[in-house]
Structure formats: C-alpha cells, structure tokens
Amino acid sequence: MSDYILYPGCSMETGARAYYDSLKAISKPIGLNLKEIDDWNCCGATEYFGISKTPAYALIARNLALASEQSNGTRSVVAPCSACYLNLAKADYYMREQPKFGRSINEALAAGKLSYTPGSLEIHHLLDVIIYDIGLDVVEKNVVRPLKGLRVVPYLGCMVPRPDYDHRWSDHEFPVELDMLLKTLGAEVVDYPLKTECCGGHMTQISPPTAFEMIRRLIALADEREADVMTTVCPMCQLNIDGYQGEMNHFFGTNYHMPILFFTQLMGLAFGIEPKELGFGLELVSARNVLDAIGVQAPPETPPAPPKRPRKQEGLPMPSPLIKPQVEALKKVVTK
Amino acid sequence: MTDAQLVSSSSDPDSKQDEDLTLLKEVAARTAGISNLEMCIQCGTCGGSCPSAADMDHTPRRLFAMLRAGLREDALKSNTPWICVSCYHCVVRCPQNIHITDVMYTLKGMAIEAKLCQDSTAPDFSQTFIGMVEEFGRSFEMGLASAHYLKHFPLRLPSMLPMGMGMLSKKRMNLTPTRIKHMKQLKAILKRAKELEAVQ
Numbered sequence: 001m002s003d004y005i006l007y008p009g010c011s012m013e014t015g016a017r018a019y020y021d022s023l024k025a026i027s028k029p030i031g032l033n034l035k036e037i038d039d040w041n042c043c044g045a046t047e048y049f050g051i052s053k054t055p056a057y058a059l060i061a062r063n064l065a066l067a068s069e070q071s072n073g074t075r076s077v078v079a080p081c082s083a084c085y086l087n088l089a090k091a092d093y094y095m096r097e098q099p100k101f102g103r104s105i106n107e108a109l110a111a112g113k114l115s116y117t118p119g120s121l122e123i124h125h126l127l128d129v130i131i132y133d134i135g136l137d138v139v140e141k142n143v144v145r146p147l148k149g150l151r152v153v154p155y156l157g158c159m160v161p162r163p164d165y166d167h168r169w170s171d172h173e174f175p176v177e178l179d180m181l182l183k184t185l186g187a188e189v190v191d192y193p194l195k196t197e198c199c200g201g202h203m204t205q206i207s208p209p210t211a212f213e214m215i216r217r218l219i220a221l222a223d224e225r226e227a228d229v230m231t232t233v234c235p236m237c238q239l240n241i242d243g244y245q246g247e248m249n250h251f252f253g254t255n256y257h258m259p260i261l262f263f264t265q266l267m268g269l270a271f272g273i274e275p276k277e278l279g280f281g282l283e284l285v286s287a288r289n290v291l292d293a294i295g296v297q298a299p300p301e302t303p304p305a306p307p308k309r310p311r312k313q314e315g316l317p318m319p320s321p322l323i324k325p326q327v328e329a330l331k332k333v334v335t336k
Numbered sequence: 337m338t339d340a341q342l343v344s345s346s347s348d349p350d351s352k353q354d355e356d357l358t359l360l361k362e363v364a365a366r367t368a369g370i371s372n373l374e375m376c377i378q379c380g381t382c383g384g385s386c387p388s389a390a391d392m393d394h395t396p397r398r399l400f401a402m403l404r405a406g407l408r409e410d411a412l413k414s415n416t417p418w419i420c421v422s423c424y425h426c427v428v429r430c431p432q433n434i435h436i437t438d439v440m441y442t443l444k445g446m447a448i449e450a451k452l453c454q455d456s457t458a459p460d461f462s463q464t465f466i467g468m469v470e471e472f473g474r475s476f477e478m479g480l481a482s483a484h485y486l487k488h489f490p491l492r493l494p495s496m497l498p499m500g501m502g503m504l505s506k507k508r509m510n511l512t513p514t515r516i517k518h519m520k521q522l523k524a525i526l527k528r529a530k531e532l533e534a535v536q
Contacts, residue, residue, distance in 0.1 A: 010475040015508045039517045041473040046422045047462040048469070050444030053368055054536070058529035059469070062522060094369035101368060104532050111528035112521035162424035163437075172428040198387050198423035205484060206458040208492070210391045210419065243499050250495050284502045 002133055003074040005067045005121075006034040009084035009235070010042050015243075016235030018279025019080060022264035023126070025277045029142045030134050034078065037067050043087040046202060057101075058108035060091040065114035068121055076133075080126040080264075082159035082234035089123040093165040125160050127233050127263065128168050131177045136184045144272040146186025150293050152266065153190045153222045153230040154178040157237040158198045172196070178233065178263060185270040190227045194218055199240040212248045215240055219248070219258045229290045230260040238262060242283050259287035275299050356406045363403055366536070367435060367442045375432040376400045382426035382436055392416040396426060396436055399443075412450050417443040418458040457488045470526060473516030477509050 012020040027034055040063050048056035067077050079085035095102035095118035102118045109115050130139065156178055161169045169175045173196050179189045197218060200211035218241060222230050232238050241260045249256055261283065268278040275281070275291055276299040291298045357374075364373040376397070383395030394402065394414050402411045417440040426436045444462075447453050464483050468476040481500070485493060503509040516522065 013514070014477060014510055015503070017508060041516050041522055042469045042475045044469060045465065045475065047465040049368075049438070049441035050417070050459075050462050051448065051466055052445060052530065052533050053366065053442070054533035055526050055529040057368060058525050059522075062525055090368075097369045105529075108525050108529035108532055112518075112525040114521075114525070158421075158423035158425065163427045173425075198421045198425075201421045201423070202461065203388070203419075203421055205461050205481075207391065207419065208489075210388050210421075214387060214421070243503065246498055247495050282506050282508060284499065284506070 002031060002076075002129075003033045003035065003072075004076050004078040004124075004129065005071055005074060006036045007040055007043075007063055007067065007077055007079045007084055007088060008036060009079060009081040011081055011235035011239070015239050016081070016262070018265060018282040019235060019238070019262040021277065021279040022262055022268045023080060025273050026264055026267045026271060029271055030130065030138050032129070032134060035070075035072070037063060037077075038070060040066060043084045045083050045087075054104060054108060057091050057094070057105050060087050061095070061105045061109055061116050062112065062114060064088060064092060064121060065109055065116040068116060069114070071121070075120065076122050076124055076129070078124050078126055078129050080233075081236075082125070082157055083236060085123065085125040086159040086163075089165050092118055092121065092123055123166070124168070125233065127156075127160065127177060127181070131181060132168070136180060139181065139267070140184050143185060143270045145270055145294065145296075147182075147266060147270050147294055148186050150187045150290060151190050151226060151228045152182050152187040153192045153225070153227045154182055154195055155192065155218065155222075155230045155232045155237060155241075155260070156196050157232060157234045158196055160233055161196050178231070181263065182231065182266070185266055187266065187270075190222070190225045192221065192225065192227075194221055199234075199237040201236060201240075204240060204244050208247075209251070211240065211244070212251045215244055215248045216252055216254070219245065219256045220254075222258050223256055227258070228293055229287055230258060231263045231266055232260055233263055238283075242285050245285050257285060259283055259285045259290065261287055261290065269294070269296065355404070357404065359406045359408050359411070360403045363439060363442055363446070366446070367438050369435055369438065371439055371442075372432055372434045373400065373403070373439055376404070376434060377432060379431060381429050381431065382434075385425040385429050386420075387423060387425065388419050388421050392419045396420075396440075400434075400439075408450075409452065412443065412447040412452040413454055414443075415454060416440070417447070418453070418455070460484070460487065468513065470523070472513045473519055473522050474514045476513035477503075478511055479513060481509075 044056050044059045048059060079088055095105055106115050161175045162172050164172060182189045198214060200214035203211035238260055265278045275296060281299050288298045364371045378397055378401060380397045383389050383397050389395055394416050399411060399414055399416050420440040422437050424437055430436060448459050453459050461484055464480055468479055
C-alpha cells in the first residue's frame with residue numbers, strides 16, 4: 001500500500017461526486033491508501049488570485065500546513081481536481097522561488113498558529129500518482145472487463161499538464177499519460193489534438209459566449225472523430241462539458257450528445273466494479289451508451305420525486321431548507 | 337488604442353526622454369513569485385496561443401507594451417485579464433518564462449482597486465465566490481449561482497433551468513453550505529494576510 005494525504009477539494013463532494021465515489025472504489029484494488037486532510041478549506045479556485053494576492057496564497061497554504069501537520073510519515077499530497085492540484089503546487093512553488101513571499105505567507109499562517117516549510121511536501125495530481133507511483137502494470141492486473149471497442153477521448157484540460165512546476169508530465173501540450181492508461185484498460189483511444197485545450201473554466205459564469213464556443217470546439221471534434229465518450233481528470237472540465245452541453249446546444253442550435261466521464265469511472269468499469277458504485281448516472285448527458293457498448297447493465301434511473309403537496313402554514317409560504325445562522329451568514333456575503 | 341498610437345506615444349519627442357517604468361515595476365512587484373514581466377520581447381507568442389484572444393480588446397503582448405509605456409488607465413480598463421481563462425498555454429510557450437497568467441491576476445486586482453473595470457460581471461463573480469469561502473471555508477455553488485445569476489443573467493435562468501434541476505436532483509449541488517470546523521483560525525489567517533497585503 002502506498003500512503004497519500006488526500007486533498008479532495010470542494011467539487012468532489014458536490015458537482016464531481018462521481019469522481020470521488022469512483023476514486024474510493026478503485027483505490028483499494030490498486031493499493032492506494034488515501035488519508036483525507038482533516039478540516040481542509042477551499043483552494044480559492046481561480047477567483048481569489050484576482051482579488052488579493054497574500055490572502056489567496058494564505059488560504060491555499062493553510063491546507064499545506066494542515067497536510068504537513070497531519071502527514072504521519074508521508075510527504076505526498078494528492079489532489080484529484082486540476083485547479084486544486086495547481087493551486088497547491090503553485091503556492092508551494094512560489095514560496096520556494098521567492099523566500100520573502102514564503103515568509104509573508106507564513107506570517108499570515110502564524111495568526112492561526114500554523115506554518116509551512118516550502119518544498120516539504122510533494123504535490124501530485126491523481127493521474128500522475130496512478131501512472132508513475134502505482135504503475136500501469138498494477139492497473140493492468142486489475143482489468144477483468146476490458147473496455148473493448150469503446151472509443152474514448154483522452155481529455156486532460158489545461159491545469160494538470162501546465163504550468164507543471166515540478167516537471168511531472170511527458171509534455172505540456174500533448175502528454176500521453178492518459179492515453180497510456182486508457183489503452184491499459186483496453187479502450188480504443190481517439191486521436192484528439194485538443195486534449196489540453198481549456199474547457200472555458202469559469203467563463204460560463206462571466207462571458208457565456210466565450211465559454212460556449214470553447215465547449216463547442218471540444219465536443220464538435222470528439223463528435224467528428226466518432227468518440228463514444230470523453231474522459232477527463234478535472235471536475236471543472238466535466239461540469240462544463242456535461243452540465244453546460246445543453247445550454248451550449250441551445251446557444252448554437254446544435255444537437256450534440258457527448259457524454260463525459262471521469263477516468264476513475266472508466267477504471268472502475270474495467271475493474272468489474274458495479275456502475276452504481278462508480279457514480280454512473282450522475283452525469284447530465286447520459287453515458288448509458290458506454291455501458292451498453294461493453295455489455296453492462298445500467299443502474300436503474302432514480303424515479304423523479306413525487307410532487308409535494310403544499311403544506312398549510314401560517315404566514316408567508318417560504319421554503320425553509322436553510323438553517324437560520326447560515327441564512328444570516330449568506331445574506332452578509334451576498335450584500336457585501 | 338492601436339499599435340500605431342502606441343508607437344507614436346512612446347516616440348513622441350515631447351514625451352519624457354527616459355522610459356517611465358513605474359507601472360511595469362509595480363505590476364511585477366505585486367505578482368507572486370518572479371514574474372519576469374520586464375523581460376517581454378514582444379514576440380506575440382502569448383496572443384497566438386490564447387484560446388480566448390478573439391474576445392480580448394488587447395492581446396497580452398500589446399497589454400504588456402502598454403504597461404511598459406506607462407498607460408495605466410488604458411491597461412487597467414482592458415478586458416484582457418478578465419477574458420483570460422487561466423489555461424497557461426502562453427506561460428509554457430513564452431520564450432522569456434513570464435508568469436503571464438499571474439500577471440493577469442495582478443492586473444485584475446489593480447483594476448478593482450482603481451475602480452476601472454468596464455464590466456462588473458467578472459469581478460462580482462470572484463467577490464461572491466470569495467465571500468462564500470471567507471464565510472464558510474468552502475465554496476458554495478448553490479448560493480453563488482443564485483446570487484450571481486439573479487444579478488447578472490436573469491434572462492439566462494430559463495435556459496439554465498434544466499441544468500440546475502439536474503444538478504439538484506442528482507445531488508451534485510448542495511442546498512446548504514458546508515462550514516469547516518476551524519473557521520476562526522481561517523478568519524484570523526485571512527485577516528493577517530489582508531493586513532500584510534495592504535502594507536506591500
């Protein structure tokens with residue numbers, strides 16, 4: 001067993017639940033022992049850097065400090081989300097590159113009785129760990145249901161292979177690691193020149209036409225090359241291509257149907273694990289065709305919840321799913 | 337501002353003889369790590385590699401020339417940093433190893449500070465996102481999306497509905513935020529970090 005400190009990141013618990021579920025399911029067979037950082041916080045994604053530098057890095061560094069405090073012998077941190085991986089690696093790298101900057105981040109951490117020695121942890125992306133630490137031979141040994149005939153697009157997105165501060169990848173623009181993994185699983189790897197092009201990131205929230213065009217390019221090429229499914233290593237890429245595919249179709253008047261799964265879901269499928277355990281069915285653009293192609297029974301669709309009868313209440317009919325202190329806190333944030 | 341104007345403004349005999357690099361140096365100093373911004377050779381590899389350059393009013397190359405020329409207001413008004421998608425394509429191709437993405441982050445911060453943003457959508461999105469993180473220690477998509485869409489894209493709501501419902505019914509979005517245990521500690525760290533940022 002190889003021990004790793006896991007930094008899951010916010011989306012693994014929500015939007016990318018399928019990624020977390022499938023990661024948990026495949027980690028045991030390949031001997032990956034993950035220990036989640038206790039009380040980790042958000043990495044700030046791509047939002048905090050543009051607001052204020054020192055707080056943005058201090059936010060990330062709190063996770064690094066907690067990870068080294070709880071490390072228990074291992075120095076390796078693994079992040080499955082691209083943005084989380086990049087932010088942790090970036091904070092560590094800049095604290096090393098510019099010691100004065102490192103000292104100021106540590107000064108901020110000291111206010112919370114924490115500290116982090118730059119370079120004391122090794123930050124890895126999950127795919128890197130699976131390919132280079134665990135090894136494709138171990139993966140191969142677990143394959144009991146090869147993904148024969150399944151045409152898969154290896155889509156990495158941008159933030160895993162770039163900027164690659166610690167030189168972990170075979171190439172910044174055309175890395176082959178994901179292709180190798182998919183071949184090991186028995187899949188047919190689609191030649192896909194846009195494999196490290198950006199999915200649009202947060203542009204869906206800021207400048208939708210910019211984002212839709214970026215999403216369209218990726219899906220159109222996958223479709224043109226007759227892919228059955230795309231696969232990704234990043235929650236943001238999955239959300240943009242899966243979640244916003246409908247709105248993109250609406251915007252351009254197209255009718256694409258291109259499912260996208262996390263690479264761990266395909267691993268689990270090849271390992272013979274039940275699709276339900278791997279988060280199949282959570283995607284908005286259904287990937288049933290993937291299961292059909294390799295002859296696996298799809299998990300039953302969750303029936304839609306019956307419509308609730310309006311409760312008779314005194315006063316205004318307000319929904320009350322939020323807890324009061326949280327509502328107050330939310331109001332503060334929104335009106336800020 | 338066109339390239340021709342840029343050239344003429346820097347070669348105008350009445351303008352300052354010595355280059356005024358205050359702005360360029362300020363941006364470099366405010367960027368995390370060693371940005372190498374002063375090393376730009378104006379080759380244009382950045383703009384040529386950029387997947388969203390078509391929507392930018394200035395390419396990164398031209399924006400860096402504007403910084404060198406000291407055109408503070410024009411540079412900070414530019415939509416370029418806000419259209420940047422942080423894909424690092426330019427960064428890995430830049431022959432001068434300039435941390436271009438990080439320079440864009442710095443310019444965003446400076447534009448907000450100088451109140452020169454031309455459109456509030458992007459800065460508001462970042463502020464709302466960060467507001468949630470500063471309050472809960474975690475991001476909170478449901479709160480973020482509802483606050484942001486209501487303010488900036490109310491007309492988009494109908495076409496967004498199927499996605500939103502899908503995300504909710506598949507439990508890919510939480511109705512309530514998650515709060516970390518040691519929120520006090522995080523707040524103390526961020527408070528100190530903000531003080532440190534202010535004295536820089």
